[in-house]
Amino acid sequence: MSNPTAPADSAQLKDVVAHAKEYGFVFQSSEIYDGLAAVYDYGPMGVELKNNLKRLWWETMTQLHGNVVGLDAAIFMAPQTWVASGHVAGFNDPLVDNLDSKKRYRADVLLEEKAAEYENAGDPARGAALTAEMGRLLTNNDLAGVRQLILDEKIKCPVSGTGNWTEVRQFNLMFSTQGSAVDSDAPPVYLRPETAQGIFVNFLNVQKSARMKIPFGIAQIGKAFRNEIVARQFIFRMREFEQMEMQFFVRPGTEDAWYQNWKTARRRFHEALGLPAAKLRFHDHDKLAHYAKAAVDIEYEFPFGFKEMEGIHSRSDFDLTQHQELSRKKQQYFDNDVNPETGKPYGNYVPYVVETSVGADRLFLATLCQALETEIITEGEGEEQKTKTRTVLRLHPAVAPVKAAIFPLVRKDGLPEKAQQLFDSLRFDFRLVVEERDSIGTRYTRQDLIGTPFCIAVDHQTLEDDTVTVRHRDSRLQTRMPISELRGYIGEAVSFKRVFELL
RNA sequence: GCGGGAGUAGCUCAGCUGGUAGAGCGGCAGCCUUCCAAGCUGCAGGUCGCGGGUUCGAACCUCGUCUCCCGCUCCA
Numbered sequence: 001m002s003n004p005t006a007p008a009d010s011a012q013l014k015d016v017v018a019h020a021k022e023y024g025f026v027f028q029s030s031e032i033y034d035g036l037a038a039v040y041d042y043g044p045m046g047v048e049l050k051n052n053l054k055r056l057w058w059e060t061m062t063q064l065h066g067n068v069v070g071l072d073a074a075i076f077m078a079p080q081t082w083v084a085s086g087h088v089a090g091f092n093d094p095l096v097d098n099l100d101s102k103k104r105y106r107a108d109v110l111l112e113e114k115a116a117e118y119e120n121a122g123d124p125a126r127g128a129a130l131t132a133e134m135g136r137l138l139t140n141n142d143l144a145g146v147r148q149l150i151l152d153e154k155i156k157c158p159v160s161g162t163g164n165w166t167e168v169r170q171f172n173l174m175f176s177t178q179g180s181a182v183d184s185d186a187p188p189v190y191l192r193p194e195t196a197q198g199i200f201v202n203f204l205n206v207q208k209s210a211r212m213k214i215p216f217g218i219a220q221i222g223k224a225f226r227n228e229i230v231a232r233q234f235i236f237r238m239r240e241f242e243q244m245e246m247q248f249f250v251r252p253g254t255e256d257a258w259y260q261n262w263k264t265a266r267r268r269f270h271e272a273l274g275l276p277a278a279k280l281r282f283h284d285h286d287k288l289a290h291y292a293k294a295a296v297d298i299e300y301e302f303p304f305g306f307k308e309m310e311g312i313h314s315r316s317d318f319d320l321t322q323h324q325e326l327s328r329k330k331q332q333y334f335d336n337d338v339n340p341e342t343g344k345p346y347g348n349y350v351p352y353v354v355e356t357s358v359g360a361d362r363l364f365l366a367t368l369c370q371a372l373e374t375e376i377i378t379e380g381e382g383e384e385q386k387t388k389t390r391t392v393l394r395l396h397p398a399v400a401p402v403k404a405a406i407f408p409l410v411r412k413d414g415l416p417e418k419a420q421q422l423f424d425s426l427r428f429d430f431r432l433v434v435e436e437r438d439s440i441g442t443r444y445t446r447q448d449l450i451g452t453p454f455c456i457a458v459d460h461q462t463l464e465d466d467t468v469t470v471r472h473r474d475s476r477l478q479t480r481m482p483i484s485e486l487r488g489y490i491g492e493a494v495s496f497k498r499v500f501e502l503l
Numbered sequence: 504g505c506g507g508g509a510g511u512a513g514c515u516c517a518g519c520u521g522g523u524a525g526a527g528c529g530g531c532a533g534c535c536u537u538c539c540a541a542g543c544u545g546c547a548g549g550u551c552g553c554g555g556g557u558u559c560g561a562a563c564c565u566c567g568u569c570u571c572c573c574g575c576u577c578c579a
Contacts, residue, residue: 014572022514022529034552034569086579095577097504104504104576166504173578194579228578234571237578291579304573313579379539390539410536437531441539448539457538469538476539 012303016369017234019391023450025049025368026235038228038239040361045450048401048431050242050364053273054221056399056496057244057358060269061219064500068217068246069210073198075223079187081197084322086291087174087190094138094146097166098157105157107146107168108134114153143168175225175239191225196355198222199247200319203331203351207249214333214351215258217248221360233304235361242360249351251335252317258354259294259314265503266310266356267298270363272502274396275300275370283308291318300366309366310358317350324350371395371451377476393451394474397494403430404454404490405447411436419458422468422483429487430494448473454490 020026024043028035042050061068082088094107111134118127130153137145147168156163176188192198199206199218206218221244228237235241250258263282271277283306285295293316297308320331335346371393378387397403406423408415416436423434433452435443440457447455455471462468462483469478470489481489492498 017571018514028570031570035571037570093577095504097576106577169504171577226578232572285579288579295579377539388540407538409538412536439537439539439541441537441541443540444538445540455539459538471538478538 013234016303016372019372020046020368038237040235040238045401049367049395049399050360052399053363053367054244054360056499058219058221059496060500060503061217061246064503065217067212067215068219069206069212071199071202071206071218071220072222073195073202073220075192076189077192077197077201079189080326081201082174082190084326085197085319087193093171094143094168095171096147096150096168098162098164107150108138110150110155114155173227175227193226194224195220195222195243195245196247196357199245200323203249203320207333214335215248215250217246219246235365236302236307238361243357244360245355245357248354250354251346252349252352255293255314255352255354259312262354262356263296263312266312268503270298272499273367275366281306291315302366302369309362310356313355315353315355317352319353320350367395367399390448392448392473395451397453398496398499400451400453400494402433402450402452403494404432404456405443405452406432406434406456406458407440407443408436409440409457409459413460414463415458418462422456422458426487430490444471453493456486
């Protein structure tokens with residue numbers, strides 16, 4: 001902060017990373033072995049926060065909506081799944097670098113552009129021949145041949161203007177593993193690059209077993225894996241990450257309305273959790289994915305800029321149709337509702353899909369970035385006045401890892417025992433800690449650092465009238481209340497209901 | 504993948520022209536008994552990211568490598 005040339009933003013992410021490690025939220029994976037790039041572990045505080053966020057999302061989806069049900073599909077899926085979804089073709093890019101400009105290109109794109117050039121120059125036959133040759137080489141996985149083709153065609157880097165190319169390398173963004181223990185020729189089994197396909201292939205199982213009527217949704221939380229070429233920004237882009245997805249199946253023709261509907265609903269969720277409206281925005285996709293009819297990101301302003309946290313996509317019937325064709329199993333729904341125009345039921349159709357997909361780790365990161373705050377506080381009056389800074393994690397009480405800490409004011413006179421009794425009487429309701437070591441100020445501070453919303457002090461008066469002081473994390477103010485009121489008071493504050501009511 | 508920066512105790516960092524590692528904070532144990540990181544005593548914790556090389560001697564010089572940060576690039 002004292003260095004004006006250093007971007008304040010990067011310092012801020014560093015603070016978050018350091019805080020996350022120091023207080024047990026996020027550790028780098030296998031740190032003692034120098035870590036594994038772009039993989040992270042959640043510590044004691046992190047797992048609580050993440051679980052709370054996941055549970056909040058889960059209940060928002062499945063409990064608040066009578067027509068959304070859950071699913072937990074396996075990470076491994078039949079290899080054909082990824083042929084149907086387009087990932088085998090699309091997640092597999094031949095890349096080539098120009099050694100002078102240091103720019104990286106997709107080899108196939110370079111060649112396709114060259115082919116288009118021939119076509120525009122009035123020689124479509126030559127363009128078509130080039131495309132065909134490229135297709136042949138790529139099919140045979142002849143990467144050296146692809147490079148030779150680039151050289152033969154004298155393709156130059158648009159930036160450096162040279163033809164100084166590296167070798168062509170295949171980057172497969174899907175991780176794979178051996179599917180069969182005995183047959184080494186068996187096709188590889190992929191670790192799913194998205195959770196959505198587990199929902200699509202189970203569409204009819206869920207619809208029939210849960211007797212769902214369109215429109216309805218299937219929600220799922222689970223791990224997905226992508227071998228990112230460049231993974232950066234802490235837990236923002238990881239190779240192993242967790243998605244919270246809900247695929248909403250609708251009657252064709254109604255998808256636009258549902259798209260708008262979920263768009264606003266999902267943004268409201270993030271605001272209800274405490275992300276300020278000014279740091280959230282919609283970002284419409286200009287370039288749509290192969291499956292998408294419309295797509296928008298909900299972006300949060302991370303310390304490194306506005307970045308995608310959640311995507312809402314109108315996926316049409318692309319996925320179900322693809323699976324229907326490849327599996328040769330009908331993926332249709334019979335709609336008994338009467339079409340007012342024809343007076344007859346809508347009948348059989350492949351439903352359209354509106355998808356909402358949040359990165360659980362990104363929501364976690366946004367929550368942490370938003371909550372971490374250093375404030376300047378002034379204490380005392382007149383001559384005795386002094387200022388100091390305090391670091392506090394202003395987490396929404398509903399997602400805070402620890403709901404309340406119980407402190408005996410001193411470690412004698414029966415106060416520790418009284419505190420323990422209090423702990424025992426509330427442990428079935430809330431995640432609590434008791435601490436009797438160190439000064440009470442130290443203990444308050446420690447709880448501020450992990451975002452505990454309440455600290456309950458047991459003092460000598462407690463022994464006389466069964467009242468305690470409740471100190472609030474955000475204001476640092478204390479209120480005295482009877483022990484008998486604690487359960488209701490804390491319960492109200494940390495309840496998911498307070499979030500749900502804002503949705 | 505390219506360019507730049509960084510890596511020393513749990514954290515923040517110091518460590519001079521090479522001479523075998525320090526502070527503050529934190530942690531743990533005890534004393535004290537106290538409402539916003541109090542005081543006292545004691546303790547634990549580092550083959551200086553890792554591996555070579557130069558040197559009588561390397562945290563420091565050199566080469567390689569790994570990881571992180573920033574910028575490009577990429578991102579259905």
